[in-house]
Amino acid sequence: MSADADARHTESRHSMKEDLHVHTRFSTDSGADMRESVEKAIERGLDRIAFTEHWDEDYPEEYRELIRKANGTDGMKLHPDFDMRPLFTFDIKEYFEELGRVRALYGNRIRILSGIELGLRPGRKDILKKYREMIDEYRFDVILGSIHLVNDEEPYYPEAWKRHGADALIGEYFNNMLECVTEYDFFTSLAHIDYVVRYVPEELIDRAAPDYFREVYSKNAQTIDKILGIIIKRGQALEVNTKGAFTQIEHVHPSDEIMAAYKRLGGNHLTYGSDAHYPEKVGDGIYGI
Numbered sequence: 001m002s003a004d005a006d007a008r009h010t011e012s013r014h015s016m017k018e019d020l021h022v023h024t025r026f027s028t029d030s031g032a033d034m035r036e037s038v039e040k041a042i043e044r045g046l047d048r049i050a051f052t053e054h055w056d057e058d059y060p061e062e063y064r065e066l067i068r069k070a071n072g073t074d075g076m077k078l079h080p081d082f083d084m085r086p087l088f089t090f091d092i093k094e095y096f097e098e099l100g101r102v103r104a105l106y107g108n109r110i111r112i113l114s115g116i117e118l119g120l121r122p123g124r125k126d127i128l129k130k131y132r133e134m135i136d137e138y139r140f141d142v143i144l145g146s147i148h149l150v151n152d153e154e155p156y157y158p159e160a161w162k163r164h165g166a167d168a169l170i171g172e173y174f175n176n177m178l179e180c181v182t183e184y185d186f187f188t189s190l191a192h193i194d195y196v197v198r199y200v201p202e203e204l205i206d207r208a209a210p211d212y213f214r215e216v217y218s219k220n221a222q223t224i225d226k227i228l229g230i231i232i233k234r235g236q237a238l239e240v241n242t243k244g245a246f247t248q249i250e251h252v253h254p255s256d257e258i259m260a261a262y263k264r265l266g267g268n269h270l271t272y273g274s275d276a277h278y279p280e281k282v283g284d285g286i287y288g289i
Protein backbone atom coordinates (compact mmCIF):
# COMPACT_ATOMS: atom_id res chain seq x y z
CA MET A 1 0.00 0.00 0.00
CA SER A 2 1.40 3.43 -0.90
CA ALA A 3 1.84 6.07 1.78
CA ASP A 4 -1.04 8.03 0.22
CA ALA A 5 -3.42 5.12 0.19
CA ASP A 6 -2.40 4.26 3.71
CA ALA A 7 -3.17 7.83 4.86
CA ARG A 8 -6.58 7.68 3.16
CA HIS A 9 -7.31 4.34 4.79
CA THR A 10 -6.39 5.72 8.22
CA GLU A 11 -8.43 8.85 7.59
CA SER A 12 -11.54 7.00 6.51
CA ARG A 13 -11.38 4.70 9.53
CA HIS A 14 -11.43 7.73 11.82
CA SER A 15 -13.59 9.99 9.68
CA MET A 16 -16.65 9.50 11.91
CA LYS A 17 -16.13 11.82 14.85
CA GLU A 18 -18.27 10.66 17.71
CA ASP A 19 -18.91 11.23 21.36
CA LEU A 20 -20.95 8.24 22.46
CA HIS A 21 -20.99 8.92 26.21
CA VAL A 22 -22.72 12.15 27.24
CA HIS A 23 -24.93 12.92 30.25
CA THR A 24 -27.62 15.55 30.65
CA ARG A 25 -30.16 16.51 33.33
CA PHE A 26 -31.78 13.08 32.99
CA SER A 27 -28.80 11.73 34.91
CA THR A 28 -28.90 12.15 38.70
CA ASP A 29 -25.47 13.81 38.73
CA SER A 30 -25.86 16.18 35.78
CA GLY A 31 -27.79 19.38 35.16
CA ALA A 32 -26.77 19.70 31.50
CA ASP A 33 -29.20 20.89 28.87
CA MET A 34 -29.47 18.53 25.87
CA ARG A 35 -29.68 21.39 23.36
CA GLU A 36 -26.59 23.13 24.71
CA SER A 37 -24.72 19.81 24.61
CA VAL A 38 -25.68 19.26 20.96
CA GLU A 39 -24.63 22.80 20.08
CA LYS A 40 -21.24 22.16 21.66
CA ALA A 41 -20.90 18.91 19.69
CA ILE A 42 -21.69 20.73 16.43
CA GLU A 43 -19.25 23.52 17.31
CA ARG A 44 -16.56 20.88 17.85
CA GLY A 45 -17.25 19.26 14.51
CA LEU A 46 -18.62 15.94 15.77
CA ASP A 47 -20.64 13.77 13.36
CA ARG A 48 -22.58 11.93 16.06
CA ILE A 49 -23.44 12.18 19.71
CA ALA A 50 -25.21 9.74 22.05
CA PHE A 51 -27.01 10.78 25.22
CA THR A 52 -26.27 7.91 27.58
CA GLU A 53 -28.08 8.70 30.81
CA HIS A 54 -27.31 6.88 34.04
CA TRP A 55 -29.51 4.00 35.15
CA ASP A 56 -28.20 2.14 38.18
CA GLU A 57 -31.11 -0.02 39.31
CA ASP A 58 -31.38 -0.32 43.10
CA TYR A 59 -28.48 2.01 43.75
CA PRO A 60 -28.00 2.09 47.56
CA GLU A 61 -30.09 4.85 49.13
CA GLU A 62 -27.46 5.35 51.83
CA TYR A 63 -25.48 7.45 49.33
CA ARG A 64 -28.23 10.00 48.71
CA GLU A 65 -26.93 12.49 51.27
CA LEU A 66 -23.34 12.24 50.01
CA ILE A 67 -24.56 12.90 46.47
CA ARG A 68 -26.59 15.85 47.69
CA LYS A 69 -23.49 17.22 49.43
CA ALA A 70 -21.47 16.96 46.20
CA ASN A 71 -24.03 19.14 44.42
CA GLY A 72 -22.36 22.20 42.95
CA THR A 73 -18.85 20.73 42.99
CA ASP A 74 -17.08 19.80 39.78
CA GLY A 75 -19.92 21.23 37.70
CA MET A 76 -22.39 18.80 39.20
CA LYS A 77 -26.01 19.90 39.35
CA LEU A 78 -28.77 17.76 40.77
CA HIS A 79 -32.03 17.27 38.92
CA PRO A 80 -34.99 19.23 40.34
CA ASP A 81 -36.72 15.85 40.89
CA PHE A 82 -33.73 14.53 42.85
CA ASP A 83 -35.77 13.75 45.95
CA MET A 84 -38.63 12.17 44.06
CA ARG A 85 -36.84 9.44 42.15
CA PRO A 86 -34.70 6.41 43.00
CA LEU A 87 -31.04 7.44 42.57
CA PHE A 88 -29.61 7.15 39.04
CA THR A 89 -32.89 6.50 37.25
CA PHE A 90 -34.87 8.80 34.96
CA ASP A 91 -38.19 9.21 33.18
CA ILE A 92 -37.49 7.37 29.93
CA LYS A 93 -40.60 8.67 28.16
CA GLU A 94 -39.69 12.25 29.00
CA TYR A 95 -36.13 11.55 27.80
CA PHE A 96 -37.32 10.33 24.38
CA GLU A 97 -39.66 13.33 24.06
CA GLU A 98 -36.77 15.70 24.66
CA LEU A 99 -34.55 13.70 22.29
CA GLY A 100 -37.25 14.02 19.61
CA ARG A 101 -37.42 17.78 20.04
CA VAL A 102 -33.63 18.10 19.88
CA ARG A 103 -33.47 15.86 16.79
CA ALA A 104 -36.11 18.04 15.09
CA LEU A 105 -33.99 21.13 15.78
CA TYR A 106 -30.48 19.81 15.04
CA GLY A 107 -30.92 16.47 13.27
CA ASN A 108 -29.86 17.88 9.89
CA ARG A 109 -26.49 18.95 11.31
CA ILE A 110 -25.49 16.04 13.54
CA ARG A 111 -26.65 12.48 14.17
CA ILE A 112 -28.23 12.25 17.60
CA LEU A 113 -28.35 8.76 19.09
CA SER A 114 -30.37 7.53 22.04
CA GLY A 115 -28.50 5.79 24.81
CA ILE A 116 -28.34 4.61 28.37
CA GLU A 117 -25.49 3.79 30.75
CA LEU A 118 -26.52 0.73 32.75
CA GLY A 119 -24.92 0.10 36.13
CA LEU A 120 -24.24 -3.67 36.15
CA ARG A 121 -24.42 -5.77 39.34
CA PRO A 122 -23.27 -9.36 39.59
CA GLY A 123 -25.68 -12.08 40.69
CA ARG A 124 -28.73 -9.83 40.52
CA LYS A 125 -31.17 -11.71 38.31
CA ASP A 126 -33.87 -9.13 39.11
CA ILE A 127 -31.74 -6.30 37.70
CA LEU A 128 -30.71 -8.36 34.66
CA LYS A 129 -34.38 -9.03 33.91
CA LYS A 130 -35.38 -5.38 34.43
CA TYR A 131 -32.65 -4.17 32.03
CA ARG A 132 -33.64 -6.73 29.39
CA GLU A 133 -37.22 -5.50 29.55
CA MET A 134 -36.14 -1.85 29.37
CA ILE A 135 -33.99 -2.30 26.30
CA ASP A 136 -36.59 -4.49 24.59
CA GLU A 137 -39.16 -1.78 25.09
CA TYR A 138 -37.08 1.28 24.24
CA ARG A 139 -34.45 0.13 21.71
CA PHE A 140 -31.61 2.45 22.69
CA ASP A 141 -28.97 2.97 19.97
CA VAL A 142 -26.11 2.84 22.48
CA ILE A 143 -26.12 0.73 25.65
CA LEU A 144 -23.09 1.27 27.85
CA GLY A 145 -22.30 -1.36 30.47
CA SER A 146 -20.58 0.03 33.58
CA ILE A 147 -19.44 -1.14 36.96
CA HIS A 148 -19.97 1.73 39.40
CA LEU A 149 -20.29 -0.30 42.60
CA VAL A 150 -17.97 -2.95 44.01
CA ASN A 151 -20.01 -5.52 45.94
CA ASP A 152 -22.63 -2.79 46.47
CA GLU A 153 -20.06 -0.30 47.81
CA GLU A 154 -19.25 2.97 46.07
CA PRO A 155 -15.51 3.32 45.29
CA TYR A 156 -16.05 7.03 44.59
CA TYR A 157 -15.88 7.66 48.35
CA PRO A 158 -12.77 6.86 50.45
CA GLU A 159 -14.55 4.65 53.02
CA ALA A 160 -14.55 1.47 50.90
CA TRP A 161 -10.82 1.86 50.19
CA LYS A 162 -10.04 2.24 53.88
CA ARG A 163 -12.10 -0.84 54.67
CA HIS A 164 -10.62 -3.17 52.05
CA GLY A 165 -7.30 -1.73 50.87
CA ALA A 166 -6.43 -0.85 47.27
CA ASP A 167 -5.43 -4.27 45.91
CA ALA A 168 -8.49 -6.06 47.31
CA LEU A 169 -10.97 -3.44 46.11
CA ILE A 170 -9.49 -3.23 42.62
CA GLY A 171 -9.42 -7.03 42.43
CA GLU A 172 -13.07 -7.25 43.48
CA TYR A 173 -14.01 -4.57 40.95
CA PHE A 174 -12.64 -6.70 38.10
CA ASN A 175 -14.21 -9.86 39.60
CA ASN A 176 -17.58 -8.08 39.63
CA MET A 177 -17.00 -7.01 36.04
CA LEU A 178 -16.15 -10.52 34.86
CA GLU A 179 -19.34 -11.89 36.44
CA CYS A 180 -21.40 -9.10 34.89
CA VAL A 181 -19.87 -9.39 31.43
CA THR A 182 -20.75 -13.07 31.52
CA GLU A 183 -24.37 -12.32 32.50
CA TYR A 184 -25.16 -9.12 30.61
CA ASP A 185 -24.77 -9.96 26.94
CA PHE A 186 -26.72 -7.00 25.58
CA PHE A 187 -24.69 -3.85 26.28
CA THR A 188 -23.09 -2.46 23.12
CA SER A 189 -19.90 -1.08 24.69
CA LEU A 190 -18.07 -1.75 27.95
CA ALA A 191 -17.54 1.69 29.50
CA HIS A 192 -14.46 3.00 31.36
CA ILE A 193 -13.08 -0.50 32.03
CA ASP A 194 -10.56 0.65 34.68
CA TYR A 195 -12.75 3.38 36.18
CA VAL A 196 -12.02 2.21 39.72
CA VAL A 197 -8.38 3.34 39.63
CA ARG A 198 -9.55 6.94 39.42
CA TYR A 199 -10.64 6.90 43.04
CA VAL A 200 -7.84 5.15 44.94
CA PRO A 201 -7.03 7.62 47.76
CA GLU A 202 -3.67 9.36 47.45
CA GLU A 203 -2.39 7.89 50.72
CA LEU A 204 -2.81 4.33 49.39
CA ILE A 205 -0.98 4.66 46.09
CA ASP A 206 1.55 6.75 44.30
CA ARG A 207 -0.33 7.66 41.14
CA ALA A 208 2.73 9.42 39.77
CA ALA A 209 4.64 6.12 39.81
CA PRO A 210 5.19 5.19 36.16
CA ASP A 211 4.50 1.52 36.81
CA TYR A 212 1.20 2.03 38.62
CA PHE A 213 -1.07 1.07 35.71
CA ARG A 214 1.28 -1.76 34.74
CA GLU A 215 0.90 -3.14 38.25
CA VAL A 216 -2.90 -2.87 38.20
CA TYR A 217 -2.93 -4.80 34.94
CA SER A 218 -0.40 -7.45 35.96
CA LYS A 219 -2.16 -8.14 39.28
CA ASN A 220 -5.50 -8.60 37.50
CA ALA A 221 -4.36 -9.77 34.06
CA GLN A 222 -6.16 -13.12 34.13
CA THR A 223 -9.51 -11.55 34.99
CA ILE A 224 -9.09 -8.61 32.62
CA ASP A 225 -8.09 -10.87 29.71
CA LYS A 226 -11.16 -13.03 30.33
CA ILE A 227 -13.40 -9.93 30.32
CA LEU A 228 -11.84 -8.71 27.07
CA GLY A 229 -12.08 -12.17 25.50
CA ILE A 230 -15.82 -12.36 26.21
CA ILE A 231 -16.69 -8.96 24.73
CA ILE A 232 -14.50 -9.54 21.69
CA LYS A 233 -16.13 -12.91 21.00
CA ARG A 234 -19.62 -11.47 21.36
CA GLY A 235 -18.92 -8.40 19.23
CA GLN A 236 -19.43 -5.92 22.07
CA ALA A 237 -17.20 -2.84 21.86
CA LEU A 238 -14.66 -1.44 24.32
CA GLU A 239 -15.00 2.22 25.20
CA VAL A 240 -12.17 4.72 25.15
CA ASN A 241 -13.34 7.08 27.88
CA THR A 242 -11.43 10.37 27.82
CA LYS A 243 -12.69 11.66 31.16
CA GLY A 244 -9.83 10.00 33.04
CA ALA A 245 -7.37 12.31 31.26
CA PHE A 246 -8.93 15.26 33.08
CA THR A 247 -8.96 13.61 36.51
CA GLN A 248 -6.20 12.82 38.99
CA ILE A 249 -5.03 9.79 36.97
CA GLU A 250 -4.37 12.02 33.91
CA HIS A 251 -4.90 9.11 31.54
CA VAL A 252 -7.80 7.93 29.40
CA HIS A 253 -9.55 4.64 30.19
CA PRO A 254 -8.35 2.03 29.40
CA SER A 255 -4.70 2.18 30.43
CA ASP A 256 -2.06 1.41 27.78
CA GLU A 257 -1.58 -2.05 29.28
CA ILE A 258 -5.28 -2.96 28.99
CA MET A 259 -5.45 -1.54 25.47
CA ALA A 260 -2.41 -3.61 24.48
CA ALA A 261 -4.10 -6.74 25.90
CA TYR A 262 -7.28 -5.92 23.97
CA LYS A 263 -5.35 -5.67 20.71
CA ARG A 264 -3.30 -8.77 21.47
CA LEU A 265 -6.56 -10.71 21.98
CA GLY A 266 -7.82 -9.52 18.60
CA GLY A 267 -10.08 -6.64 19.67
CA ASN A 268 -10.72 -3.90 17.12
CA HIS A 269 -14.09 -2.42 18.00
CA LEU A 270 -13.68 0.79 19.97
CA THR A 271 -16.18 3.53 20.78
CA TYR A 272 -15.19 7.00 22.03
CA GLY A 273 -16.81 8.94 24.82
CA SER A 274 -16.07 12.03 26.90
CA ASP A 275 -18.44 11.08 29.76
CA ALA A 276 -19.34 14.79 29.81
CA HIS A 277 -21.71 15.82 32.59
CA TYR A 278 -21.98 19.42 31.36
CA PRO A 279 -22.06 20.90 27.83
CA GLU A 280 -18.58 22.48 27.82
CA LYS A 281 -17.08 19.01 28.22
CA VAL A 282 -18.73 17.38 25.18
CA GLY A 283 -16.02 16.01 22.88
CA ASP A 284 -13.24 16.75 25.37
CA GLY A 285 -10.09 14.78 24.68
CA ILE A 286 -11.52 13.10 21.58
CA TYR A 287 -9.58 13.53 18.29
CA GLY A 288 -7.24 16.02 19.91
CA ILE A 289 -10.07 18.47 20.70
Ligand SMILES: [Zn+2]
Nearest residue numbers: 117146191192
Ligand atom coordinates in the same frame (compact mmCIF):
# COMPACT_ATOMS: atom_id res chain seq x y z
ZN1 LIG B 1 -19.93 5.60 34.35
Ligand SMILES: [Zn+2]
Nearest residue numbers: 021023117275
Ligand atom coordinates in the same frame (compact mmCIF):
# COMPACT_ATOMS: atom_id res chain seq x y z
ZN1 LIG C 1 -21.06 8.14 32.35
